[in-house]
Each structure stands twice: as C-alpha cells, then as structure tokens.
Amino acid sequence: MKIFSFGRILFPLILFSVSAAFSQSLSGVVIDKVSGKPVYGVSVRLSNTTLEKFTDPDGIFIFSESLPQGEQILTLSKNGFLDKHFPIKIFSKDIDLGEIVLQLNLPEMQRQTEIISLADHELDEDGGFANISGLLQASKDVFLNAAAFDFSPTFFRPRGYDSEYGKVLINGLEMNKIFNGRPLWSNWGGLNDVQRNQEFSNSTTPSDVSFGGPAGTTNIIMRASQYQNGGKFSYAMANRSYSGRSMGSYHSGLLPSGWAYSLSLSRRYAKQSYMEGSSYDANSFFASVEKKFDDSHSLNFTGFYTPNERGKNSPNTQEVYELKGHRYNSYWGWQNGEIRNSRIKVVEEPVLMLNYYWKPSKDLEISSSVAYHFGKTGNSRIDYGGSRLYEADSQTIFMGGGSNPDPAYYQNLPSYYLRSENSPDFRGAYLAEQDFRDNGQLNWEELYRANEVAATLGGNAIYALYEDRTDDRQLTAGSNFRYTVSSHAVVSGALNFRQLRSENFASVLDLFGAASFLDVDSFSEGTQAQNDLQNQNNLVAENDIFKYHYGINATSGGGFLQAEFRFKRIEAYFAGQGSAISYQRTGYFQNGNFPDNSLGESDPVNFGNYGAKAGFTYKITGRHYLTTNLTGFTKPPSLRNSFSNARQNNDIVFGLENEKIFTADAGYTIRAPFLTGRITGFYGTFEDATEVSFYYADGLSGSGREVTNAFVQEIMTGMDKRHIGLEFGLEIPLTSTLKLRTAGSVGEYIFNSDPEVYLTSDDFTEVRHMGKAALKDYRLSGGPQQAIQAGFEYRDPDYWWISASANFFSKTFIDVAPLPRTRNFKSDVDGFPFVHYDESIAQSLLRQEEFESYMLVNIVGGKSWRLKNRFVGFFGSLNNILDSTYKTGGYEQSRNVNYALLKADMERVQPVFGSKYWFGPGTTYYAHVYYRF
Numbered sequence: 010m011k012i013f014s015f016g017r018i019l020f021p022l023i024l025f026s027v028s029a030a031f032s033q034s035l036s037g038v039v040i041d042k043v044s045g046k047p048v049y050g051v052s053v054r055l056s057n058t059t060l061e062k063f064t065d066p067d068g069i070f071i072f073s074e075s076l077p078q079g080e081q082i083l084t085l086s087k088n089g090f091l092d093k094h095f096p097i098k099i100f101s102k103d104i105d106l107g108e109i110v111l112q113l114n115l116p117e118m119q120r121q122t123e124i125i126s127l128a129d130h131e132l133d134e135d136g137g138f139a140n141i142s143g144l145l146q147a148s149k150d151v152f153l154n155a156a157a158f159d160f161s162p163t164f165f166r167p168r169g170y171d172s173e174y175g176k177v178l179i180n181g182l183e184m185n186k187i188f189n190g191r192p193l194w195s196n197w198g199g200l201n202d203v204q205r206n207q208e209f210s211n212s213t214t215p216s217d218v219s220f221g222g223p224a225g226t227t228n229i230i231m232r233a234s235q236y237q238n239g240g241k242f243s244y245a246m247a248n249r250s251y252s253g254r255s256m257g258s259y260h261s262g263l264l265p266s267g268w269a270y271s272l273s274l275s276r277r278y279a280k281q282s283y284m285e286g287s288s289y290d291a292n293s294f295f296a297s298v299e300k301k302f303d304d305s306h307s308l309n310f311t312g313f314y315t316p317n318e319r320g321k322n323s324p325n326t327q328e329v330y331e332l333k334g335h336r337y338n339s340y341w342g343w344q345n346g347e348i349r350n351s352r353i354k355v356v357e358e359p360v361l362m363l364n365y366y367w368k369p370s371k372d373l374e375i376s377s378s379v380a381y382h383f384g385k386t387g388n389s390r391i392d393y394g395g396s397r398l399y400e401a402d403s404q405t406i407f408m409g410g411g412s413n414p415d416p417a418y419y420q421n422l423p424s425y426y427l428r429s430e431n432s433p434d435f436r437g438a439y440l441a442e443q444d445f446r447d448n449g450q451l452n453w454e455e456l457y458r459a460n461e462v463a464a465t466l467g468g469n470a471i472y473a474l475y476e477d478r479t480d481d482r483q484l485t486a487g488s489n490f491r492y493t494v495s496s497h498a499v500v501s502g503a504l505n506f507r508q509l510r511s512e513n514f515a516s517v518l519d520l521f522g523a524a525s526f527l528d529v530d531s532f533s534e535g536t537q538a539q540n541d542l543q544n545q546n547n548l549v550a551e552n553d554i555f556k557y558h559y560g561i562n563a564t565s566g567g568g569f570l571q572a573e574f575r576f577k578r579i580e581a582y583f584a585g586q587g588s589a590i591s592y593q594r595t596g597y598f599q600n601g602n603f604p605d606n607s608l609g610e611s612d613p614v615n616f617g618n619y620g621a622k623a624g625f626t627y628k629i630t631g632r633h634y635l636t637t638n639l640t641g642f643t644k645p646p647s648l649r650n651s652f653s654n655a656r657q658n659n660d661i662v663f664g665l666e667n668e669k670i671f672t673a674d675a676g677y678t679i680r681a682p683f684l685t686g687r688i689t690g691f692y693g694t695f696e697d698a699t700e701v702s703f704y705y706a707d708g709l710s711g712s713g714r715e716v717t718n719a720f721v722q723e724i725m726t727g728m729d730k731r732h733i734g735l736e737f738g739l740e741i742p743l744t745s746t747l748k749l750r751t752a753g754s755v756g757e758y759i760f761n762s763d764p765e766v767y768l769t770s771d772d773f774t775e776v777r778h779m780g781k782a783a784l785k786d787y788r789l790s791g792g793p794q795q796a797i798q799a800g801f802e803y804r805d806p807d808y809w810w811i812s813a814s815a816n817f818f819s820k821t822f823i824d825v826a827p828l829p830r831t832r833n834f835k836s837d838v839d840g841f842p843f844v845h846y847d848e849s850i851a852q853s854l855l856r857q858e859e860f861e862s863y864m865l866v867n868i869v870g871g872k873s874w875r876l877k878n879r880f881v882g883f884f885g886s887l888n889n890i891l892d893s894t895y896k897t898g899g900y901e902q903s904r905n906v907n908y909a910l911l912k913a914d915m916e917r918v919q920p921v922f923g924s925k926y927w928f929g930p931g932t933t934y935y936a937h938v939y940y941r942f
Contacts, residue, residue, distance in 0.1 A: 035072040035099070037106030039064050039085060041113070043875060048087060048111055049262065050206065050235050056082035057577045059499035066234075066263040073371065077496050082631065088205050090114055092149060113873075151686050151738025153211065155752035155798045159816050159867055162888060162929060164792040164897050168212075168223065168691050169732045169758035171791070173647070174670075175224030176216075180231055180311060180364050182380050182485050183219065187509050187563045187590075190647045193386075195317050195356045197229070199275040199293030202241055202258040206230040212674060212691075213622050213640040217491050217501045220569035220586040220620060223640065223672045223693055231311045232364070233269040233299035238262030243939035249930055250319075251289045252279040258295075267301040277317075283930045284322040286341025286350050286450075291317030307366040314359040320350030324899065324925035328424055329417050332445055335894050335928035339417035342451030351391050351451060351474065358384030358481065372493040382483040387476040389518060391456070392556075394531045395471045411459055411471040416449050424919040453521075460523040469548065470523030475556070480512040502570040509563040513655070514597075515556035517549055528555040530601070530771070537771075539601035557656035558597040563648055565590035567618070581625040588618045590645050594652055594659050602771035603658040611652070611659035616645035616667055634678040636689075643667040650699045653769050654722045662699055663767065663776075664726045669696040672732075686739035693732040694761065700725045706828060708907035709768075709777070710836035717838040719772035723903075725782065725827055729762035730789060746804050750814070753797035760784040766831050782827035787857050790824035790898060811870035819862035823924055824900035830855060834908055843908050854911050858924060863895040880941040885934070892931045899926035 035055075039048045047068025054061045058077060062070040076099050083106075085093045090111040097104070156167050173190030176183060185192050197204065208228040210216040216226040240259035246252065258273035272295065279289040292315070299309040322338040329337060341350040362380040369375070393411045412420075419425055422445065426437035456472040463471050487505035494500055520526055525548040529538040539547055540556050549555040567588025574581045592614040600607040620642020627635045646665055653660045676689030702723045709717045734756025741749045763781040788794065800814030828834075834851070835842055871884035904922040905911040914920045 034103045035076060035097075035106070036104070037070060037109050039068045039070070039109050039111055042110045043113060043880075044878060046238075048090070049237055051085055051087040051090075051111065054084045054086075055496075056084065057575055058496040059493060059573055059575050060496050066238075074493075074496065085109060085111060087111065088207060150211070151740045151750055152736050152752045152754070153738070155738065155750075155796075155814070155816075156754075158869075159798055159800075159814050159865070160793075160796050160818075162865070163796070163818050163821075163895070165754075165796055165818070166224075166792050167736070167754065168693065168734065169756055169789060169791070169794060170222075170224040170693070172224060174222045174644075176219045176221050176226045178218050178226070178228045179360075179380075180309070180362055180378055181218045181228060181376055181489050181503070182362065182378050182487050183505065183507070187483075187507065187565070187648050188479075188511070189649045193356065193358075195291070196315060196358050196360065197293075197313055198315050198317060199254070199256070199277055199291055200273055200295050200313060200315065201275070202256065203231055203236070203271060203273045203295050203297070204229055206232075206235050213638050213672060214624065215501075215571055215573055215582045215584065217571075218489050218503060220571075220584060220622070220642075223670070231271075231295075231297055231313075231362075232309045233260070233271045233297040233311075234263045234301060234307070234309070236260035236262065236269075236271050239942060241939055241941045243937060245935065245937040247933070247935040249283050249933045249935070250279070250287075251277040251282060251291075253277070263299075263301060267303075269299045269301070271295070271297040281348055283336065283933060285336050285338040286320055286348055287322045287338060288318075288320040288348065288350055288353075290319070291315065305368045309364045309366070311362045311364070312360065314357075316355075316357045318353055318355040320348075321352040321354060322927075323352075323415075323417065324927050325417060326422075326920075326923040326925055328422055328919045328923060330926065330928070332422075332442065333449055335931070337449070339415050339449075340451065342416075342453050344453040349451075349453060351389065353387075353389045355385070355387040355389075355476075358382060358386065373490065374492075375488065375490045377488040378486065380485045382485065383481060385478060385480045387478045387516075389474060389476045392473045392475050392526075393471065395469060395473055395526050414451060414456060414472065416445065416451055419921050421445065422921075424917065424921050427919070428917065428921050430913075430917075456521045460521045464523055470520045470526045472521055473517055473523075473526045474519040474521070476516050476518050478512075478514055478516050482510045484508045497575055499573050500571065501573075502568065504566075504568040506566045507564070509561070511561040511563070512558075513561065514554045514558040517551050517553050517555060520551055525550055526555070533602065533771070536604070537601045541598040542601055542604060543599055557600075559655060560595040560597065561648060561655070562593045562595070563591065578628050579625060580628075581623070583623045584621065586618075586620045586642065589616065590618075591615045592648055592651050594655055596659060600657045600771075606658045606660065609659075612661065614651050614661055614665065618643045618645055618667055632679060632681045634680075635676075636678065637673070637675040639673050641669075641671045643669055646699045650701050653701060653724050657771060660769065662701065662724055662726065664765065665699060666697045666726070668698045670694070682742070684739065684741055686737065688735065688737040690735050691732070695730040695732075696762075697726075698728040698730065700728060704903045706768075706906050707904050708833075708838060708910045710833050710838060710840045710907065716770070716773045719770045721768045721770045721772075723828060724767050724769070725764040727762060728764035728784075729760065730758070731761040732756065732758045734758075734794075746806070748802045749800075750802065751797075751799045754795065756794045756820075758789040758794055760787045760789065764827070766827055768828075779828065779831040779833055781831065783830045784825065784827060787825050788820070788822040788859075790822055790900070792821065792898070793818040794820035794822075808874070809870070809872035811868070813866070813868045816865045816867070817862065818865070818895075821860040821896065821898070823858040823860070823926075824898070825855075825857050826901040826903040826906075828903055828906045829901075829911060833906055834911075836907065837909065838907075846908055850912065851908060854908070854915055858899075858901075860896045860899075863893050864891070865889045865893060865895075866891050878942070882939050882941070884937045888933045888935075889930065890932055893929075894931065895929045896926045897929045899924050 039051045041048050049064055049066050051064040052061060053070045062072055064070045078099050080098050082094055083097055091114045093111060177185060177192040210221055210226040212225060213221055213223060218228045219226050238260060242257045245254040254277040256275035260271045261269050263269045275293040277291040282289055295313040297311040301307040321340055323340050340352040341348055360380060360382050364376060364378040367375045391414055393413055423438040423442040426434040426441055460470045460472060485507045487503055489503040491501040528540050528547045528549045569584055569586035571584035594611040596607045596609055622640035624638035645667055651662055653662050672693035674689050674691040676687050678687040705720045707718050736754040738752035763783050763785050766779040766782045768777040797817045798814050802812035804810045835846055837843055867888045869886040873880055873882040901924050902922045905914050914922055
C-alpha cells in the first residue's frame, strides 16, 4: 500500500517538520505499537483549528480540506492509548505521514475495569455522587485521575456537585432519570468492555451531544463499528461489592461487507460482600449490530439488559457501631442456614436503541436516534403494620400491627432502657446489650411464628415483605449535528424529546405463611385507615398491589446550539439551550385520608427553561494556558420533588420554581517536559431548589388536640447553595518510567439561604407552615470537602507497572435536619415558648457534626504478556491497606424536633435517637486476569 511504503521512508523526517505551500491533503496510518494492527476511531486533531478526523478500520485518516499554512501541532488520542503530539509544517504539497504508532495506556485500561466494576451500584443511591465513569475518560488530567481512582471510595464529589447536575448519554441519547435527574448506573453495569469508547467534557466545557451541566457530560459510544476487532475473556475476584465476576466480549470490527457486530456477557455475584448480609447477583447482556451502506450512511442497533439485585446495608448509630463494628448490617438474618436480606434492590430495565448516521458532505455530520427504555425497579422491606382481626367471645377483635422487627430498632438497644434519668433499667440494658451482641440479626422464624399465631385466632398476617415498585416505559428521541464552517469554526447542536409513563405501587412479596394481609393504616381509624376505599374488604394476598398505586406522565423536549472557535492564541465557545417539561399524576387508589384528592388526574405541572454558557482558552505559549468557563441556566424541579406526597394524593408542592444555576471557573494549565498539571478555581450558586423528605417526628408544636407526633412529609422551598473552592493536579516525571503525582481539592460547600419549610401528613388535615429553617452557612453533606493526594507511578518498558498513593480527607459533614432549625424548636407541643430555653445550649445542640479526618493508602499494579497475537494480563489493587475506619456520610434523625426533647436525649450517655452513619470499607482487594485475542 502506497501510504505505508512512503511513510516508512519519510516518517522520521516529517515527524518534526513538513515543508510545502498550500496543502491539498494530510494523511497517515495509526497502528498499535504492540500488535502492529491498525487502530480504529483515533481522534486526530490539528491545533489552532476546529478540524478533527477519526481513523477508519484500516487506521487511515485524511484531511482533504484546505489547511492553514505554517506550524501546527498534530494530536492523536484514543481512550486506552497514550496521547501523541508532534509538530508539523504545512505548505502546498500533499503530506503523507505514513505509520504513526500509538502505545497502550495499560494502567488506564486496567484501572477503568476496576472502578466501573466496583462503583456502579454505589452510584445508584440518593446521594447523587459524581460522574465517576466519565472521569475515567479524563484520566490524563491528574486531578480527575485522582478523583476517579482514589477519591471515589469516600463518595467525594468534584466541586461538591450532585450527579443530577451532569449528563450521561449513550449514543447521544440522555440516560439521566426524569424521576430524580440522576443516572441509574446499574442499567448498564457489568458492560465494562463496551463502555470504553466515551467522550467526556469536564465541567461545562463543550460537548457535541448535550448542553451539559456543571458536573460534566459523558457520552458512551456503543456503535458496533467503533470497537476494535477482537475478543476478551476475563475473571475478577474482589471483596467489596461482589466476590466474583466473569466476562466475555467479541467485536467483529467493520467487515468488508459493511457489517459490524459486537457482543458482551458478564456475571457478577456475592453471597455476602464486604458489608455483612449484602448479597449481589447481576447478569449483563449486550448486542450491537451496524450496517454501513456507504461513506455517508450507517444504521446501528444497540440493545442491553443488565438485570441485577443486591442486598442493601443499614446506616447505624454510634451505639450500634460500638456494639457490632463498622461491617454490621441490621437488614439481614439467617433462614434455613442461608443469609436473607430484607432490603433487596432489583433493577430490570432493558434498553433498545436505533441510531442513524448521515454525512451528507465532508463538513456536515448528522445522527438521529430513538430508544425505548422499559422495565422495573423495586426496593423491598418488611411491613409490620398489619392488623390482626379475629373473633373472640362472639366479638370481632381488632388490634394494631406488630413490633418493628429490625434488631437495631431503638427499643431493642441498651440506651432505650437507660433513657429515664430517674429510674434507669440497668438490668434491662444489660440483657439488651448481651442479646444484641450475641444475636443482633433479623429473626425470620419469629415473623413466621407471629403470623401463624394470628392465623390460629382467625386473624390476618402481622408481618409481610413487600416491594416498592416503579414500572417505567420511556421513549427517547433525538437528533444531533456537527457542521465545520471553516478550519477555525464549527457549529453543533441537538434536538431531544422524552416521554415517560411510570406506574408506581407497592406489591406483596411474602406473607410468611399467612393467607392475607389487611391493607389499612393501623395508626388511623374508620375510613381514614383504608389505603384504597374501592377495596371493600381491604384484604390482599401475595403479588397483590396495596398501600398506594399511581401513575406519572412526563414529557420533555428541547435543544441546544453551540459554536466553537480555535485560533493560534485563542480558543472560545458559546452555547445556548431551551427546553420544556410537564408532569402529571394519576391516582388509581382512593386514599381514605384524602378521598377527594387522591383518585384521578392532578393538575399538570409545567416548566420552561433556558441557559447559556461561554468559555475561552488563552495560549500564552504552547505549554502554558489560561482557561475560563461561565454558565447560567435554569433547571426544573425533579419529578421526585414536585409532588408533596405522590403516594397518597395529587398535591403539588407550594411555591414550586425553576432552580437558577450559575457556575464559573478559571484556571492555569502547564504541559512541560518537567511538569504537567493545572490549578483551577471554581464558584457556583444554586438558587430556589426544592426538596421533599419523609420521616417520623416527635415534638411538633401545636395547640389543643392537634397532633404532636406524626409521620410527615417535609417540603423545603427556596433553598440556595454555594460552592467555592480550588482544585489542582501536578505530575512530575523524574525519569522516563517514574512519575510523582499530587492532587487535591479544597472547597466550601454551604447552604446559602434559610429555606421555607412546611409539613403535610395523613395524621393532620391542615398544612403546617413551619417558617424558615436557619440553615444558612451550614455545610452541605455528601463526601469530604477537602482531599489531598501524594503518590507515584512506575511504568516498566516490559509492560508492568505499579503505583501507590496516600490520600487525606477532611471536612466531611453530617446531613442536618431542617425541622429542628425552624421556630418549632423553641416551642413546646402546645405552641408556647420554652421557659428555660438557653440560646447557648441550643446552639450547641444544633451545631453540625464534622467527621474525623482520615487517610487511605492504596497500591495498584498490573502486568501484560504478549503471546504471538494474543495477550494475557493481570491487574490487582489493595485499597485502604492501613484498614482505617471512617464515616462516608450520615444524617441527623428528626425524631426530636424541639429543644426539650433534643436536650434530654443528647444529655444521655448514649442518645436514643442519635445520628445514623454509613462507614467506608476497611482493607479491600481487587484482582483481575484477562485474555485478549
């Protein structure tokens, strides 16, 4: 082939300079240094321009447009390979660069496998932790490398931003859930080998597929033609979220017929992972087929299904931690010699996607896509509110539910027996402590026995295992374009549409030997006790729907337009977006507490939104850069925070508004032979946010016969937040094989207003407006706000490597309870101010808890061997080798919401309603072997 022979002769000369006048074309062939095979999908960019090409299946790239004359830097990059930069001089002749060799970035590829595997389920929770998978694709940035690999076990959030402020897309279609705005990572968990082709835009920097958000934008490309030809088998062992994982994948590459296909299968499992009783069972299936009709038209189908279920672990009070340790989990117990967890999360949501790619000219690319996302998510738990109903002495006897079966329930702990200052029950406390130490797990047999006794008396089940279910059907469609206006300007944009039909209900899973369960609220009387007035006998059996049943319809649409400019000294971009979204609830149950406002359709909730962003980079020299990014946009409240109590009624949150967001950052980047890195300052404000919470509260102020203890819905509106800080990452190459690294982030993330709080409940009819919660200047919860790393990496030319790091974390804060910081705190249950209220004591009681600082030391390494055209590799990691015990998060319990109750509880040796915490794992390992062919 002419391009190969010509390049082999001239490549050493033109690597540093190429002389000509006006170039007609610039071409080359990119090959893998180890295998000698062409590398497909390599991004080839010319500095100071917007021009970008991708290598074809033969590794060839060609710039055929008029190119700017003079000196340029050619940059080649692909995920899993080391970037390559070299200078060229462009004049008039055609330039053939011949073979350009790229080297695998072995540490990056191997560590991506670990992080994606171990963290996907942890990112599904309501904590909204950052876009870790996306950060993997920016691992050449020293700070983001540290955030992805070493800071993530602490639930560190870059810049403190929740994942709802970032975007995750697959083949250009958004995957963030409409319900809470966050991606559900387990929907594509276990598909490591087909997630490697990703485009990541840090912060609000430009993305071709989305306007994005402050937490960044990730587009996972799952096109069959984009995968390198070959296959891989692997097996991994770990002791964190799963104990074993097997995986296989094969990619055909683009065949001469124009067809390409890709397949991947995996299984992950654990009877018990690091936390006691937390089981794991997940399978993953992926298939993609593409037909390239010609150079302008291509059609791709992608489908994946990753059914998974896992046992959750409980947050625990300090008392429970001291009695049972940081691995304790109250959600499980033994049944017939097997571990059984009562809190199982199940996700079964297949995704089917069709993508059409059209290139009508060399300057214009258009992709149009449609996806159907359907299936269910479920979260199980035990209901102990079942009522016993039986006949005795010719009378119908009605009794309330059973006791809470959770072994860590506050009435089962020693502190409960010592709560009375005048007459503590030391004997009861001792017996409770011994029983909890010796047993302390869920007793499944007792649940069966209680139901059996109730049945012999003619009653119904006392206990039942049920599942909170969400069955979603979502249609997503979108179209993206990218148009190269000139060698210095490119315009891109997109239109998108989503329609969600969501059915939400509780379903009976197990009646523990009983035939039926009475579907009423055991704390209410008469018709108010009925969850569904249409169910005359209120009895349900296994697999029946009970408690609540409603649907949600949501429709959204919008688009964005973006322009990028690149010149020798300046790079700049500007973008704008507009969107609209609508929610509506439909009740299928007529709730006894809300008979007139639970059945049928709610009023629609509509929002219109807009935004703009801009940024520029000033190149002081080829090695020194100044950058800045500015963004302002509005964001609608999530579906979760738009209805005050969607399970029971149609009430829409009062004062619901769009959230107003402004972010800015400015930084300095250096790329020199002796030092690589950047330092960036950032600032962000988030105004008028809304948050809905659910909990049981004691000590509500009232008057007369008003309810003072109730299960409430707490709605906060007008909530403002502020994020400000500095992040940095530096890498110093001491030799060609040894590098020193340091990275860190110092931030202050706080509430920036006193939001309005009101309560609703089925225990009282009127909305209770509690006034403002004094939250201003309290720290936001969610991972450490300060993190510092120091470490090294050694890469041997013989394809083995090792790195180690020490990571120090501080400024982690508990999630504070808003209600005790309202006027309710100063009033007794009759609504009168406390006579003996002491402001200094109150401030001490309400002081936000800051967790202790801690250090985690990690060691990772790997090795690869070449066996002709096959490869065998090994990767292993040890995290937290010093076995440090640390708190990753926690929250204040909202049981004691006034001064007297909270003061009395906190003065005890062990509070009855102390804060609850999650603890990080101790020493964990991950070992991975693979075979590539």
